[in-house]
Amino acid sequence: MTTLLKPKGILLVVSGAAGTGKGTVNALLMKEHEDFVYSVSATTRPPRPGEVDGREYHFISKEQFEEHIRNDAVIEYTEYCGNYYGTLKSELKKLDEGKNLILEIEVEGAMNIKRLFPDSVTVFILPPDYTTLRNRLVNRGTNAADDIENRMQKALREFATVKSYDYAVVNHDGQAKEAADAIYEIVKSEQHRVSRTEDAVERLFFQTKN
Amino acid sequence: MTTLLKPKGILLVVSGAAGTGKGTVNALLMKEHEDFVYSVSATTRPPRPGEVDGREYHFISKEQFEEHIRNDAVIEYTEYCGNYYGTLKSELKKLDEGKNLILEIEVEGAMNIKRLFPDSVTVFILPPDYTTLRNRLVNRGTNAADDIENRMQKALREFATVKSYDYAVVNHDGQAKEAADAIYEIVKSEQHRVSRTEDAVERLFFQTKN
Numbered sequence: 001m002t003t004l005l006k007p008k009g010i011l012l013v014v015s016g017a018a019g020t021g022k023g024t025v026n027a028l029l030m031k032e033h034e035d036f037v038y039s040v041s042a043t044t045r046p047p048r049p050g051e052v053d054g055r056e057y058h059f060i061s062k063e064q065f066e067e068h069i070r071n072d073a074v075i076e077y078t079e080y081c082g083n084y085y086g087t088l089k090s091e092l093k094k095l096d097e098g099k100n101l102i103l104e105i106e107v108e109g110a111m112n113i114k115r116l117f118p119d120s121v122t123v124f125i126l127p128p129d130y131t132t133l134r135n136r137l138v139n140r141g142t143n144a145a146d147d148i149e150n151r152m153q154k155a156l157r158e159f160a161t162v163k164s165y166d167y168a169v170v171n172h173d174g175q176a177k178e179a180a181d182a183i184y185e186i187v188k189s190e191q192h193r194v195s196r197t198e199d200a201v202e203r204l205f206f207q208t209k210n
Numbered sequence: 211m212t213t214l215l216k217p218k219g220i221l222l223v224v225s226g227a228a229g230t231g232k233g234t235v236n237a238l239l240m241k242e243h244e245d246f247v248y249s250v251s252a253t254t255r256p257p258r259p260g261e262v263d264g265r266e267y268h269f270i271s272k273e274q275f276e277e278h279i280r281n282d283a284v285i286e287y288t289e290y291c292g293n294y295y296g297t298l299k300s301e302l303k304k305l306d307e308g309k310n311l312i313l314e315i316e317v318e319g320a321m322n323i324k325r326l327f328p329d330s331v332t333v334f335i336l337p338p339d340y341t342t343l344r345n346r347l348v349n350r351g352t353n354a355a356d357d358i359e360n361r362m363q364k365a366l367r368e369f370a371t372v373k374s375y376d377y378a379v380v381n382h383d384g385q386a387k388e389a390a391d392a393i394y395e396i397v398k399s400e401q402h403r404v405s406r407t408e409d410a411v412e413r414l415f416f417q418t419k420n
Contacts, residue, residue, distance in 0.1 A: 124404070130415055159415045167402040168411065182402060189399040192377040192392060194334070201378065205340060205369045 009035070009095040010187050011117050013103045013110045016125030017155035019136040021171045021179075025125060026102055028180035036184075039091045039103045042068070045083040058088065076112045100187050107161045114164075121190050123183055124165040128172050219245070219305040220397050221327050223313045223320045226335030227365035229346040231381045231389075235335060236312055238390035246394075249301045249313045252278070255293040268298065286322045310397050317371045324374075331400050333393055334375040337365075338382050 016022035030036045042058040044065050053059045060068075065084045068074045077086025087103065094101050103113060103120075114122050127133040133155060137148045162168055167186050171179040190196070226232035240246045252268040254275050263269045270278075275294045278284045287296025297313065304311050313323060313330075324332050337343040343365060347358045372378050377396050381389040400406070 123402075126411065156415060159411060162404055162411050165404050167399070168404050168407050169402055182399075185395045186399040186402060188392075189377070189396040192333075192379055192396060194372055194375050194378050197378050201336065201369060201372050205366060 009097070009099045009101055010190055011092075011095060011101050011103065011113070011120035012036075012183070012187060013105060013113050013120055013122040014125065014183070015105060015107055015110045015122070015158075015165070016171075017133075017158045018151050019133045019140075019155065020125045020127050021136075021176055022104060022125045024176045025169075025171055025179045025183065026104055028176055029102070029183055032180065033100075033184060035099055036102060036187075037094055037099045039087055039094075039101045041085055042074075042088050043083060043085045045081075045085075075116065076109050078109065107158055107164075111161075111164055119196065121167070121187065122165040123167045123169055123186065124162045125179065126159065126162070126168055126170045128170050132173060219307070219309040219311055220400055221302075221305060221311050221313065221323070221330035222246075222393070222397055223315060223323050223330055223332040224335065224393070225315060225317055225320045225332070225368075225375070226381075227343075227368045228361050229343045229350075229365065230335045230337050231346075231386055232314060232335045234386045235379075235381055235389045235393065236314055238386055239312070239393055242390065243310075243394060245309055246312060246397075247304055247309045249297055249304075249311045251295055252284075252298050253293060253295045255291075255295075285326065286319050288319065317368055317374075321371075321374055329406065331377070331397065332375040333377045333379055333396065334372045335389065336369065336372070336378055336380045338380050342383060 014022055014026055026038070030038065040054060040056075040058055042060055042065065044060060044062045047053065047057070047059050051057065051059075062084065065074075065077075065086070068088060069077065073089050075087040075089055075092070077084055079085075087105075091101065103110075105113065110122055113120055127136065134148070134152060137151055169179050169182045169186075194201075224232055224236055236248070240248065250264060250266075250268055252270055252275065254270060254272045255267075257263065257267070257269050261267065261269075272294065275284075275287075275296070278298060279287065283299050285297040285299055285302070287294055289295075297315075301311065313320075315323065320332055323330055337346065344358070344362060347361055379389050379392045379396075404411075
């Protein structure tokens with residue numbers, strides 16, 4: 001133990017365009033470290049085959065979602081194709097249990113979270129270069145050429161927002177483990193930030209001496 | 211490699227009162243990681259038996275030191291008992307070679323370095339608690355009781371400055387290796403800071419696409 005006291009978990013916001021592999025990286029992070037857990041979003045869209053309530057999403061009704069909004073029980077949400085998607089405040093309880101909570105979320109949502117929770121840690125996952133990103137999108141084989149160009153343009157627009165994030169981690173081909181390790185080290189280091197430990201210093205040295 | 215490009219080394223400022231074990235921690239850090247090196251201070255005091263020029267200090271004359279000051283070749287310096295102690299700019303060359311440069315320095319000097327080099331990383335090493343610190347000072351056996359009380363008071367004054375540092379790392383008894391590992395992870399994580407990698411993102415994605 002090199003931390004001062006059992007720390008609260010860290011709210012970890014991870015973003016990255018299609019083809020950056022953020023899902024793979026986050027899955028590895030959770031597989032190797034049981035103190036990392038996903039924040040499960042809530043949605044009003046119906047579950048798809050194979051999706052489990054509480055795993056992919058909390059599947060709730062439109063009425064329930066709107067009640068949560070009225071009760072100030074939703075941290076952030078967006079509407080997409082007539083359905084709500086958002087993060088419920090109840091997810092944050094995991095932080096008090098010492099879990100680091102991964103919010104896999106797009107740029108705008110990430111910036112909202114950082115504004116609401118300044119001590120959250122924001123990480124942007126990048127592909128190693130332009131050509132690799134293009135190859136990854138092509139190799140998925142599910143997109144038409146036009147769609148690939150659109151996704152490339154969208155990705156490049158998103159990369160321009162990297163400066164609003166705290167950290168950038170490159171996910172090289174075949175090295176998702178290294179990227180997951182880098183994020184793990186970032187979170188461990190953030191637990192040593194004085195802004196998180198200041199109170200502990202006060203408690204240790206300015207009360208025990210009496 | 212999860213960093214964007216071969217990074218410049220990081221200027222790592224490490225402070226800690228007597229009894230915190232900062233020397234031991236830094237020595238371990240350098241022993242285990244060859245990309246961590248000490249910044250060797252310059253002094254005008256004569257070498258003591260066993261001290262080697264360029265290892266403990268750069269031993270130079272008062273005239274030489276004052277010439278360095280006039281030539282703006284000194285980053286920071288202090289006068290103590292009629293001798294100069296300071297850091298020469300030439301030490302920073304190690305950063306360009308990709309080495310992380312450890313500046314083991316007291317609080318005031320640390321704050322000067324942070325002001326001059328905002329991208330330096332400042333770490334404060336703490337003992338686990340008041341009693342442990344006292345025991346360490348007593349067990350050295352070289353200090354009179356009065357002196358121990360003075361050192362305790364000085365240490366407590368220094369701990370109050372921890373809030374000016376970026377990170378705090380606790381050095382528990384017998385766990386200097388863990389403290390060294392924590393500092394290593396802090397430096398590795400800092401290499402992922404967007405403020406350090408932003409230019410690299412520009413180069414990768416906004417020039418290669420042409």
